Amino acid sequence: MTPTITAFENSPDRGQGLARDMRVRWALEEVALPYDVRLVSFAAMKAPEHRALHPFGQIPTYEEGDLVMFESGAIALHLAERHPGLLPDDATARARAITWLFAALNTVEPPILELQTAKLLEGDKSWSAQRMPLVLDRIRVRLKELCAYLGDADWLDGAFSVGDLMMVSVLLRLKPSGLLNEFPALAAYVARGEARPAYKRAFAAQLAVFTGQAAAHKE
Amino acid sequence: MTPTITAFENSPDRGQGLARDMRVRWALEEVALPYDVRLVSFAAMKAPEHRALHPFGQIPTYEEGDLVMFESGAIALHLAERHPGLLPDDATARARAITWLFAALNTVEPPILELQTAKLLEGDKSWSAQRMPLVLDRIRVRLKELCAYLGDADWLDGAFSVGDLMMVSVLLRLKPSGLLNEFPALAAYVARGEARPAYKRAFAAQLAVFTGQAAAHKE
Numbered sequence: 001m002t003p004t005i006t007a008f009e010n011s012p013d014r015g016q017g018l019a020r021d022m023r024v025r026w027a028l029e030e031v032a033l034p035y036d037v038r039l040v041s042f043a044a045m046k047a048p049e050h051r052a053l054h055p056f057g058q059i060p061t062y063e064e065g066d067l068v069m070f071e072s073g074a075i076a077l078h079l080a081e082r083h084p085g086l087l088p089d090d091a092t093a094r095a096r097a098i099t100w101l102f103a104a105l106n107t108v109e110p111p112i113l114e115l116q117t118a119k120l121l122e123g124d125k126s127w128s129a130q131r132m133p134l135v136l137d138r139i140r141v142r143l144k145e146l147c148a149y150l151g152d153a154d155w156l157d158g159a160f161s162v163g164d165l166m167m168v169s170v171l172l173r174l175k176p177s178g179l180l181n182e183f184p185a186l187a188a189y190v191a192r193g194e195a196r197p198a199y200k201r202a203f204a205a206q207l208a209v210f211t212g213q214a215a216a217h218k219e
Numbered sequence: 220m221t222p223t224i225t226a227f228e229n230s231p232d233r234g235q236g237l238a239r240d241m242r243v244r245w246a247l248e249e250v251a252l253p254y255d256v257r258l259v260s261f262a263a264m265k266a267p268e269h270r271a272l273h274p275f276g277q278i279p280t281y282e283e284g285d286l287v288m289f290e291s292g293a294i295a296l297h298l299a300e301r302h303p304g305l306l307p308d309d310a311t312a313r314a315r316a317i318t319w320l321f322a323a324l325n326t327v328e329p330p331i332l333e334l335q336t337a338k339l340l341e342g343d344k345s346w347s348a349q350r351m352p353l354v355l356d357r358i359r360v361r362l363k364e365l366c367a368y369l370g371d372a373d374w375l376d377g378a379f380s381v382g383d384l385m386m387v388s389v390l391l392r393l394k395p396s397g398l399l400n401e402f403p404a405l406a407a408y409v410a411r412g413e414a415r416p417a418y419k420r421a422f423a424a425q426l427a428v429f430t431g432q433a434a435a436h437k438e
Contacts, residue, residue: 055368067311071321092286102290106324110332127346149274
């Protein structure tokens with residue numbers, strides 16, 4: 001049964017691939033599972049019909065028969081546990097990969113989300129310029145630790161896994177800030193993720209939504 | 220094989236049970252698994268020996284034979300998948316419970332972490348008082364949505380699960396702020412979590428570390 005995911009009808013980042021549907025698209029491409037996409041407008045995302053699928057009124061959602069999921073981390077893990085390609089077979093290695101999935105979402109992403117909040121919701125506040133260095137420094141702490149751990153390895157723990165998929169996705173959010181360039185090993189790690197054929201297919205698919213909409217607007 | 224977890228030698232919250240070892244202790248108690256605890260000082264937590272277990276220099280860690288894990292979410296899921304008590308048997312219900320585990324950590328907790336950062340790391344800044352209402356309002360958005368979803372149900376999705384364990388743990392961080400009282404249904408939900416015998420045993424165990432240390436200091 002082909003699963004259906006939801007994505008933004010109008011990409012807020014103009015097709016840069018930073019919305020969370022990209023994480024699910026990438027996971028689906030890594031496990032070679034075809035999928036359908038239903039596009040939702042900002043208004044529809046907050047309406048009761050969508051909230052019945054996603055109580056927090058966001059994208060992506062994932063529907064597969066009777067099952068309705070949200071949270072890109074949960075969906076990526078769901079796919080990784082059911083299809084080969086995103087988790088090793090060995091139980092210990094599997095638990096390690098899942099550890100990194102959570103580390104991406106709950107240790108590395110929170111300070112990065114603070115940066116987004118600082119820019120998007122508090123960029124016009126009187127304290128914005130003075131506060132920004134503190135926000136950036138808190139991200140640097142995590143990046144430095146991650147960089148020290150990664151060393152010269154290609155991926156976080158052996159072969160590429162759902163943990164890498166999520167860590168790369170989280171770090172990609174830093175691209176506009178230039179912070180990644182302070183940690184060349186992490187920039188190279190992210191580039192390795194972006195070079196994967198599955199990533200490229202997923203990126204092209206989300207970009208096509210934006211370019212399609214942009215073309216439609218021009219007409 | 221009895222697993223070993225790490226916890227703070229000196230509880231930063233004076234035994235209120237808000238450190239992340241509490242989440243793992245609670246999960247271990249729910250699945251009735253005995254465990255050992257190794258206490259680490261703040262200095263030891265940042266030393267290479269501990270960072271070999273936890274690259275971000277935090278607690279808790281989880282050691283079980285050859286396996287070393289960190290991230291309370293990953294550890295709770297690991298326990299839930301291997302022992303009865305924290306996940307339903309039905310595959311769809313299981314995926315739903317795991318969705319809520321991620322929602323607790325990646326949708327509800329980030330704005331709550333911002334509040335902690337605002338208080339602990341920016342409480343002395345010139346913008347602190349003016350900024351605080353914005354931080355609190357962003358949490359209220361999530362609490363309102365969660366409250367609307369929960370309705371008059373006891374737990375998030377059927378029987379108590381690892382999703383509830385994590386959501387209650389995340390919401391507990393709001394207790395000092397008084398925010399939970401604005402959402403009586405959520406306050407009652409959290410109270411139901413705290414009333415569980417497994418929660419009480421875990422809470423008593425982490426408190427004993429603090430009271431033991433406090434007693435030792437008095438001598």
